[in-house]
Amino acid sequence: MQKLNIIYIHSHDTGRYIQPHGYGVSTPNLQQMAEEGLMFRQAFCVSPTCSPSRASLLTGEYPHSNGQFGLVNRGFNLPDTDKHIVAFLKNLGYYTALFGFQHVREEPKTIGYDHVDYLDDKAEALLPSVLGFLDNAPSKPFFMSMGFSETHREFPQLTKEDKPQYCLPPNPLPDTPEVRADMAAYKASLRVLDDGIGQILRKLEAVVASPEDREPHEIWDYTIQKDGFV
Template identity: 45%
Template structure:
């Protein structure tokens, strides 16, 4: 590689999905759009668990959430079984300075496991002020000279809920398109307008950091990764295994990037980020990694790096065990719960949720096995699992999923999942995740 990479800058948002302008949405993100124009955008990137901690655990350890120990949320009692597998821990062992400026969602239950030497994650009076404060910490870090190569994790709270109120002059809801799986109503348009406002806030913060990277010449020696944890916090999206939940923003750039300004359609998983970092840095990939380096996609030496990818939910606010396998053409989802109603506390409180609950939607049971044709049904709304014409496809996809579950020692193979000591989980009857009732172990 003609331009050696010295540093890794990992920029991540909370609940952003792909609803930004580089993916064609009418959500103003000029700084992310500018980054996409000179970086590489992955259009078919997916997380390995569409909830906060499991998603981040997969990206940052390079193994599935159920193998990492992060079956649920870190602030509700889940933690890593092998914290030494964390990317920051590995790079620290390779001589990197490790710094966290902003949110992390991996170490709430075990802060002693945190591998960062520099930590700035304090909260201020408001969420917006907190994000701005974390941005300033990142700027201060980038403004300094560092003798060692560094790994900087810069994380923002927004666009997680609760959203800030929006001036209708800035985001007129009458002209807002609702999220793809939701109806076009005033309540949902207003909700989406507030999401757009939160994304714009994140884009401004990220823009300041990207400006600092350029001003200090760090774009000449750094790998920059921009991503999010999972889909947006609306019903049928976050905590769901369709692309509405698992689809993520993923853009990357590095000096000498041969795919500069390109969009890549190959399937990629968050599991592929860690081996890509190692490959581009010229470091040995740890043996535990399960993903594939994306370097062939940057260099154009291969059109694909994987035939399929997998995602999972075990616990969010409540238990909701389900697994999925996705190829370019199909997505198979299997629910592993006797009660097929939606655990409503796994859906963030919102005007959109309140509207759907008025219709009785929350009492409608889901189907245990779901198969979607992504070419003919990109919205994943027509289940083909019971279509005789799809019997062979269903068998093949089921076999892929079962093989993966066995290969990764998925605890679901042994029956209902156990909660770790000290975990806090909502009951099946909960509606508001913050209000309970709770099961405390």
């Protein structure tokens, strides 16, 4: 059986306030993934804080089982990295690479990735390395974790494109000028995130097959995988 390449793209503090969930924000690339892929509408978060939630996703265990009880920046680390998906995939012959944010260990190199690039987790600074990796991907199957710090605060400065007066806050947030300005700043960060995801999708479409053997399918036609990528 062919081993599929796995690309794990994750953002920070984004929540459901994106176009695929019906909110009035423009995230065309996330919308493309939703339309061409699979949305898990009954999925839930096992923890209200970042590190335990991420560790549960990456180990398949609840925080009380995997030992990630709190935030990395508060001194809590995943105690047993053998439970991390990277350990399982490496045992199956995968090359593993981390780009950007992870937040389950204070020192990313102790997780066990073959390649770690974490000096910057902002999309603009990180994308050249990610796209370069996809251009020169290893011959063996690979797992790539791409962690954007967007949409975590601090938000980028507003531009003329951002108009707080037209940013209606979602319930149950109060509709005040301050909240509208905050939502406009969130949407500015979300725009950076969505553009970064779009660059990755376009790169995948460019490298997934050469022009002479490309099949007439969308990138996510086979539920959530296309020609060796998940």
